[in-house]
Structure formats: C-alpha cells, structure tokens
Amino acid sequence: MATYKDYMLFDKLPQTWCAGCGEGIALQSIAAVLASTGYDKHDIALVSGIGCFGRVDDYLDLNCMHVTHGRALPAATGIALANPNLHVLVTMGDGDGVTIGGNHLIHCARRNINLTAIIANNYNYGQTGGQYSATTPTGSITSTSPYGHVEPPMDICKLAAAAGGTYVARATSYNPVQMRKLIKDGIYHKGFSLIEIMVACPTHYGRYNKQGEAARMMKLMNEQSITPEEASHMTEEELSNKIVVGCLVNKERDDYYTKYHKIIEEEREEA
Ligand code: SF4
Numbered sequence: 698m699a700t701y702k703d704y705m706l707f708d709k710l711p712q713t714w715c716a717g718c719g720e721g722i723a724l725q726s727i728a729a730v731l732a733s734t735g736y737d738k739h740d741i742a743l744v745s746g747i748g749c750f751g752r753v754d755d756y757l758d759l760n761c762m763h764v765t766h767g768r769a770l771p772a773a774t775g776i777a778l779a780n781p782n783l784h785v786l787v788t789m790g791d792g793d794g795v796t797i798g799g800n801h802l803i804h805c806a807r808r809n810i811n812l813t814a815i816i817a818n819n820y821n822y823g824q825t826g827g828q829y830s831a832t833t834p835t836g837s838i839t840s841t842s843p844y845g846h847v848e849p850p851m852d853i854c855k856l857a858a859a860a861g862g863t864y865v866a867r868a869t870s871y872n873p874v875q876m877r878k879l880i881k882d883g884i885y886h887k888g889f890s891l892i893e894i895m896v897a898c899p900t901h902y903g904r905y906n907k908q909g910e911a912a913r914m915m916k917l918m919n920e921q922s923i924t925p926e927e928a929s930h931m932t933e934e935e936l937s938n939k940i941v942v943g944c945l946v947n948k949e950r951d952d953y954y955t956k957y958h959k960i961i962e963e964e965r966e967e968a
Contacts, residue, residue: 699735701728706758713752717911719870719896720750720817726873727786727815728757730881734784742783744773746798748790749824750817750896767798770805770814777812781954784884785812792822795853796831802891806860809888811952815880816853816891819898827901838905857891858946864890865946870897871919872942879944888952895940 705728714720731741743761745751746769754761764772773787787794794802794816805814821839822828829839831851839846858865864886868876876894883890897903897914908914921940923931928941951959 699732701725701732704728704731704738704758706756709756712756714749715898715900717897717899717914718749719819719894719898719911719915720753722870722873723750723815723817723876723894723896724753724756726877726880727753727788730877730884731759733877733881734884736784740782740784741786742773742776742780743786743788744769744776745788746790746793747824748793748822749819749898750788750790751793751824753788767793767796767801769793770798770801770810770812773812773814774805774808774810777810778954781811786884787812787814789814789816790823791816791818791820791832791853792825792828792830795851795856796822799831799851799856802857803860806857806862806889806891808953809861809863809950811888811954812890813880813883813886814857814889814891815883815894817894817896818853819896820850820902821898823898823901827898827905837902840901840905853893854891854941854945857889861889861950862891862946863888863948863950863952864944866891866944867893867895867940867942869895869915869918869922869940869942871915871922875942882944882947886947887955888950 743759745754747766769787777785828841829846833846834850837846854865866879883892899911903914922942923939
C-alpha cells in the first residue's frame, strides 16, 4: 500500500520553510491523502503559485506546474477543462490565492470548476517579508502596517461559499487528522472544492504580533478553533477571534465541464 513517502521527492529536502512553519504539516498531509486515494501519479496535476506555500510543488513527485503570482487557478482551470480525467490540485497562500488572485478564486467557484484549491492562510505575505494581505486581521502589526492594520480581513471560506463553491472547509495545522479528512473529501468532491488551512507563521506574523514561538502559535490556533455548530450560536463579536473549522459547505451542482458537455449533447440530439 502506498504511503505519503511515495509522493514525495526526498532528494529535495531539507525544505526551505522556516523552523516551526505550519506549511510542512500541510505538505505531508497532502502527500498522505494522495497516497490514501490510490490515484496514479500520472492522473494528478498540481498547480502552485508564488509564495511560501507555492513551494509545495518542489517536494512532491507529481506532474506540477509553478505559475506566476495569483494565476494558479486560471492555469488549473485550463488543465481541468482540457483533461477532465485528471485530479487537479491547486496550492496557494492567502497573498497568492486571495489577495493578488482573488478575482480568479471568485470565478472559479462561480463556474464550479472541478478542482481542489488548498489555501494556506498565514495572515501575511511571508515569502516577501511579512507584508499585510487580504486576510490580515485588523490591528495586526506587519512590515507594511507598523502601527496596526486598518483594513478588515477577508474570510476566505465565506468568499468561496458566496461565490458558489460547492465544497468549502477549513482546518488548522494543529490538527492534521482533520485536515487530511477535509482535503480527501474535497478531492473526492465533484466540482470546485476549497480547503483553507490556517498555518502559523512564526517568522513574520507571530514575531510582529508577539504571539510567541511556533508551539505557542499552534496552541493558540487550537484554543481559537470552534465547530460550525458552536459558531451558529455565537454573535459576530464573539466570533471575531475564533477559527471555525470543519466542513462549511457541501452541496451538489453540475461542474462547468459536465454542464458544458450536456449542452453540446442536447444540441447534437436536436440537430
Ligand atoms: S515566512 Fe512564515 S509562512 Fe513563510 S516559511 Fe517562514 S514561517 Fe512559514
């Protein structure tokens, strides 16, 4: 039986992420999930963008494509439509997938493209020096908001759900067991699936915001985590420092490819 090791490129290690970064946990989880699916490597395509989590493709023994900043989803859309038999995964960070590439995320969800987007949210642009992104919490200190960030943060899962995403879930790097289950369910889902993974960035976000070392940041994420059921009884104010983890949306709707080809078939029958 395959294990995560069969999907890894061990000669590329050690990885370049900082000590204590949560992204290595996400990488191992993705490899473990792929091993558990039994998918042939040649039936998987992984597209990544720029940023710390964009480095995932360096360590996976898969057909990978590393594209420009914010443009992983359009490239993955082309792959998914050209070859619907492939299992298409897209790995991005919050700066790449939601800030620079936010428009693509909206339209990918709206079109219900059959792919799985995995977004690591570390609350900042980690790779380029800790600048604020669209998910940086209000009041946070970053390299570009030294007196406190003035903007409200974007909720990635709410955005994807509102745009029409048919599978939306969130996990933290504190809980890789839950993370794996949600990623696997997302990969098996027919249509657009998005899994947001909250990752600790001790080097920038944690240091600027005095959250302590990596272990303390992980513990904090766990303390903040609540279920969708618990969240349903809480006010907006009570939810402001919580992380709602679990499956948030899971519904059926024809994906883009299926719908497009249904129309072609109908037109052929009428011709
Ligand atoms: S900068 Fe932050 S997110 Fe990037 S590798 Fe370092 S700890 Fe991880």
